[in-house]
Amino acid sequence: MPQLEMGDYAPQIFWLVVTFVALMVIMWSVGLPRIRRVIEAREAKISEDLAEAESAKGRAEDALKAYEEALADARSRAHGVLAETHAKLAAEADALRAELDADLAAKAATAEERIQETREAALASLRDVAGDVARAATERLVGAAPSEAAARAAVEASMGEGR
Amino acid sequence: MATTDNGAAGHNGDAHHGPLDQFAINRYVEIDLGGFDASFTNSALMMCVTVIVITLLTTLGMGRGRMVPGRIQSIVELSYEMIARMLGDIVGGRGAQKFFPFVFSLFMFLLLGNVLGLIPYSFTFTSHIIVTLAFALVVFVGVTILAIVIHKHRFLTFFLPPGVPLWMAPLLVPIEVVSYMARPISLSVRLFANMMAGHSILHVFGAFVFVLSFAGVLPFAFIVALYGLELLVAVLQAYVFTILTCLYIRDAIELHH
Numbered sequence: 001m002p003q004l005e006m007g008d009y010a011p012q013i014f015w016l017v018v019t020f021v022a023l024m025v026i027m028w029s030v031g032l033p034r035i036r037r038v039i040e041a042r043e044a045k046i047s048e049d050l051a052e053a054e055s056a057k058g059r060a061e062d063a064l065k066a067y068e069e070a071l072a073d074a075r076s077r078a079h080g081v082l083a084e085t086h087a088k089l090a091a092e093a094d095a096l097r098a099e100l101d102a103d104l105a106a107k108a109a110t111a112e113e114r115i116q117e118t119r120e121a122a123l124a125s126l127r128d129v130a131g132d133v134a135r136a137a138t139e140r141l142v143g144a145a146p147s148e149a150a151a152r153a154a155v156e157a158s159m160g161e162g163r
Numbered sequence: 164m165a166t167t168d169n170g171a172a173g174h175n176g177d178a179h180h181g182p183l184d185q186f187a188i189n190r191y192v193e194i195d196l197g198g199f200d201a202s203f204t205n206s207a208l209m210m211c212v213t214v215i216v217i218t219l220l221t222t223l224g225m226g227r228g229r230m231v232p233g234r235i236q237s238i239v240e241l242s243y244e245m246i247a248r249m250l251g252d253i254v255g256g257r258g259a260q261k262f263f264p265f266v267f268s269l270f271m272f273l274l275l276g277n278v279l280g281l282i283p284y285s286f287t288f289t290s291h292i293i294v295t296l297a298f299a300l301v302v303f304v305g306v307t308i309l310a311i312v313i314h315k316h317r318f319l320t321f322f323l324p325p326g327v328p329l330w331m332a333p334l335l336v337p338i339e340v341v342s343y344m345a346r347p348i349s350l351s352v353r354l355f356a357n358m359m360a361g362h363s364i365l366h367v368f369g370a371f372v373f374v375l376s377f378a379g380v381l382p383f384a385f386i387v388a389l390y391g392l393e394l395l396v397a398v399l400q401a402y403v404f405t406i407l408t409c410l411y412i413r414d415a416i417e418l419h420h
Contacts, residue, residue: 008188010200015207031221038228
């Protein structure tokens, strides 16, 4: 059995020590730092990308919030403008109506005044006519015409009764 | 083997006949360091090849260190992360980082040694008890020194855990001492025996293929299946050796678990 040849032990141990020590030195100085660098770079890249995605998400959420705020703002402003316009229009309409009312009332008042005047004039002329008629009639019946004042008083009296 | 066998160890050049001859050490270059035989052998060649392959894997194999790894880069990164996780899970803490270069080198050396040894006409240096025993002793002695440095005289309580009644000591201490001393033996024999047995069986059935001519298809099919199994064993034994090393390091740090 070659494994039990004592004479072969020395070279095997010698070269085992030489090669394994060389391997450890190479791994310690070159191999392992290289692998570690690559793995760490990958992990750093992944966590960096994740952080970036996280911040992008945050930015998107901020943008959404700003958009919603702007939307709400615009809506409330539109409401304000609408209400303002409404009020203004209503006020204008009210003013116009009041003006119209006043105008109409004034016109009605002058018309009434004129009617009153006309009526009074008519009444006055009616008295005159009645007095004249009464004098003429009396003159025809009696032969003498009463005075104008007496006729008027009589007319006045009868009109007062007739009323 | 292209180079002639110098026959210093008594193994002559009439190539591989028995199933055990494949484990013969052939001296390619005789080197004598002041009486110490440091000849360059087939075992040494495979050790050098293993170191070169691991170095190429971890340097050129990593390429420019792409974000999305290719095949070879994935394999290297997987090995790295497997050992890192193993050390982190078993040993834990920052102390684990100190042992990382050793444990990673150990795993890669044994893994590549086992796997490259499965290539026909190559040599499996882990099939020699002296190699696996040397590794196991390095681990055993290193772990023991580590435990003594950390725990001083309290290291001796490893053999008599606190809370055990004193009258149990005569029974328990020898058992614990023997089981502790058996560690390097079980560690080395497990790897060496697995490698040697697998390669021997492959050789035996390989011989059947030629002996049985047409019926040799059967042992050939068996060899194909067995080769797959040996590949699994090669990876598994490197893994077992490494995980046991981690467990011993943990025992040295924590003493009681």
